[in-house]
Amino acid sequence: MEKRRIYMDYSATTPVKKEVLDAMMPxxxxxxxxxxxxxSFGREAKNALDKxxxxxxxxxxxxxxxxxxxAGGSESDNWSLEGVAYSHKEKGNHIITSKIEHHAILHTCEYLEKHHGFEVTYLDVDSEGKISLEQLENAIKDSTILISIMFANNEIGTIQPIKEIxxxxxxxxxxxxxxAVQAAGNIPxxxxxxxxxxxSMSSHKIYGAKxxxxxxIKTGTKLHNFVHGGAQEKRRRAGTENIPxxxxxxxxxxxxxxxxxxxxxxxxxxxNKLIKGILDNIPYTTVNGSLEDRLPGNANFGFEFIEGEGILLMLDMLGIAASSGSACTSGSLDPSHVLMALGLPHEKAHGSLRLTVGDFTTEEDIDYIIENLPGVIERLRSMSPLYDKIKNQG
Structure with a gap:
């Protein structure tokens, strides 16, 4: 009998929908x-590009x-930050971002600081992962040229007050x-x-190709070109387009x-069914991020007394694909910088699990997870002396 396979990592990537593949094939x-x-061959490709x-x-x-x-969300992030930085140096050298950004933002900011003398302010977030609008306004200087705050977080799903920002x-x-890599195409x-x-946006988060x-780029925005060498994308991003x-x-x-x-x-x-089923059946569990202002498919849990890697391995054995954070940093043993920014202690940040649902998720998938995850957590906790002590104390 074939092992059941349930995909619950839609924030990492999505499968290509049949209609999308059918459009690409020609x-x-x-x-x-x-x-x-x-x-005529070129005109056919150009018409498809325009559409x-x-x-x-x-x-x-x-x-x-x-x-x-x-080429994707990371390139779009890099282009935005470097493009603004290099084209507005005469105005200033100060950038404002947050501590929970994707590493495509954070590492670009670090590069601009280290190699080009830019100053970056990294805003704190509250326990739900939201920045303070007051702190944002207080951080602004005469030399501030850019504010870069993500629309919705890739790990905890929290949506920022974008209009107010x-x-x-x-x-x-x-x-x-x-x-907006996680948001564009998933919320209006x-x-x-x-x-x-x-x-910034990405195709493979909304059932397109990687x-x-x-x-x-809003009309009239001054931005340095990112790739030189051709007239593609109005000479701003050279290179033959990946038409399919x-x-x-x-x-x-x-x-x-x-x-x-x-x-x-x-x-x-x-x-919501997933969150309720897990909170009702697994003690010492919290939901990371905002319950109200949250991406519709994101559920991020914190389980005390265990580490996320063990959960992922045991879920994978049950045919459930999940994540403990961003797929871009899954090779790291460090706790999530996002969860640490929420104020979670080191040991709690290590016990996280991200389950993200998508267009192919079924009720039966959710039921299967709610039925099997409590046993996984209990088995892992049974190896924890601290948990044993807590249980014995009632």
Whole structure:
């Protein structure tokens, strides 16, 4: 009998939907032209590129001319920070971000500090993972050129007060970038309402192919070019476009927009059932992040007296794919920088489990996890002298 396999790591990546693959296939075979070529093969590719740009723009209510295709969310993050830093040096050298950003932001900030003399302020977050708007405003200096705060956190799912952050940035005439890799396509976003100048997005988080993303650049935003060598993406990001992946991204964005209400409603219901089932059945368990302002598919738990790696191994043996944090740092033995920023002690930050649901998650999947996870946690805790002591004390 084949072992049951349940995928609960949609924040790490998503499977490519059949409709997306069907849209991509012709551009891997018959329509293989280079979009920069003038002949009919090139025009076919160029038309597909233009359509995908429009589909991605429609997802966030932007103009197609404001969408620039990249190799993914990390590149979009790097381009935003470095592009603003290098093109606004005459105004200042100060950047504001938060302590729970993706490493594509944090490591770029560290690079700019170390090698180019920029100053970066890393804002604290509260126990739910939200920044303080008051602290943000107090951190602004005359030399501040950019505020970069993620839309929703990839580990704990907390959604930031993006509109209010954008208003603060606009009031002080500072550019505002947000890493929306987890948010764009998973929750409604209207870019015109949010005072955002730059926004990073990714295809493989919304059932498109890996290796393609986008950067929204508001019309009139001054930004250094990122890749030199060709006229692609208005000369701002050179290189022959990955037309099949971009076509797939456009289709994925179209599906996400058309299915947004049902997507949010269904995932929220499944997530809430999962959270309730785990909290009701496993003592000494907490939910990390905001319960109210949270991505619909994200559930992040903290289990006392054990470590996340053990949970993942035992769940994998049961056919359940999960995560203890960001897939980009899964090789590290250090506790999550996000959980540490919430104020969790070292030992609690180590006992985390991220379960993220998606469009292919079923009620039966949730039931299976609720049925099996308590036994996994109890077995691991049985090896903990501290837990044994707590149990004996009642």
């Amino acid at each position: 551009y891997l075979t018959d329509y293989f032209g280079n979009a920069s070529s003038f002949h 995908a740009r429009e589909q991605v723009a429609n997802l966030i209510n932007a103009k197609p001319s404001e969408i620039y295709f990249t 954008g208003e603060i940035a606009k009031k002080h005439n500072i550019l505002f970038h947000t890493d 976003i209207d870019i015109k309402e949010l005072n955002i100048d730059l926004m 290796g393609v993303g986008a950067l929204y 992946a971009i076509v797939g991204y456009g289709k994925a964005a179209e599906i996400a927009k058309d299915n947004m209400e049902n997507h949010v409603t269904t995932l929220t219901r499944l997530r």
